[in-house]
Amino acid sequence: xxxxxxxxxxxxxxxxxxxxxxxxxxxxxxxxxxxxxxxxxxxxxxxxxxxxxxxxxxxxxxxxxxxxxxxxxxxxxxxxxxxxxxxxxxxxxxxxxxxxxxxxxxxxxxxxxxxxxxxxxxxxxxxxxxxxxxxxxxxxxxxxxxxxxxxxxxxxxxxxxxxxxx
Numbered sequence: 001x002x003x004x005x006x007x008x009x010x011x012x013x014x015x016x017x018x019x020x021x022x023x024x025x026x027x028x029x030x031x032x033x034x035x036x037x038x039x040x041x042x043x044x045x046x047x048x049x050x051x052x053x054x055x056x057x058x059x060x061x062x063x064x065x066x067x068x069x070x071x072x073x074x075x076x077x078x079x080x081x082x083x084x085x086x087x088x089x090x091x092x093x094x095x096x097x098x099x100x101x102x103x104x105x106x107x108x109x110x111x112x113x114x115x116x117x118x119x120x121x122x123x124x125x126x127x128x129x130x131x132x133x134x135x136x137x138x139x140x141x142x143x144x145x146x147x148x149x150x151x152x153x154x155x156x157x158x159x160x161x162x163x164x165x166x
Contacts, residue, residue: 003065004030004095007056007087009037009047012070012133016115017048019099026100033065036087059087066095069113069131072151080131080149084113091130111148129166 006013013035020030034051036059037043043052059067067089071080094113098104101118108122113131116122121139129148134140138156146152147166158164 001029001031002095003062004032004068005053005059005062005065006032006035006050006068006070007037007059007084008070008073009035009039009042009052010070010073012072012115013068014048015117016068016070016097017050019097019118022100023097030066033062035070056083056087059089065093067093067113068095068097068115069133070115072133077151084131094131117154123160 006016017032020032023030032050034053035047036054036056037052038055046052069084071083076083091112096110096112096114098116099118102116102120104110104116104122105124107124108126110128111130111132114128115133117134117136119137120134123141125143126140127145129146131149132146133151135152135154137154138152140158142160144158144160144162146164149166150164
C-alpha cells in the first residue's frame with residue numbers, strides 16, 4: 001500500500017479520490033493521507049471527506065508519501081509549475097496515475113506526475129511530458145508529443161505526429 005497526498009482541494013482532487021477503489025481493484029492500493037491546499041477555509045473544512053492537512057509548502061512533512069498533482073483550476077492552471085515548485089518536491093515524488101479504464105500503449109511514454117482519466121486513448125510512440133493531465137475521452141494518436149504541464153480537455157483528438165507545447 002502506497003501512502004498518497006493530493007495537491008489541491010478542488011475538482012481534479014475529487015476525481016482522483018473517486019478513482020481510488022478502481023485503482024485498488026486493478027492492483028494499486030493507496031492510503032490517501034489527505035490533501036494539501038493553501039486556502040485556510042479548505043484547511044478548516046476538509047474536502048471530499050478527507051482532511052486538508054496544511055499548505056502546499058509543507059509537503060516535506062510526508063517523506064514516505066507519493067504525491068498527486070491535482071492542481072489546474074481556472075485561476076491556477078498557467079502557474080502549475082510555479083505552484084508545484086513551492087512544495088520543494090522533485091518529480092520522483094510524484095505518482096503518475098492512469099485510470100484502469102484508459103488505454104495507454106506500452107510504447108507510449110508517460111511522464112512523472114501525469115493524470116490520465118478514464119476512457120482516454122494514448123497511442124504508440126506518444127510522449128506525455130511532466131505533470132500532464134488528460135481528461136476523459138481524449139485521443140492522442142501515434143508519434144504525438146504533449147509538453148510539460150499541459151491539460152488536455154475532454155474529447156480532444158490529436159491525430160498522429162502532433163506537437164503540443166507546454
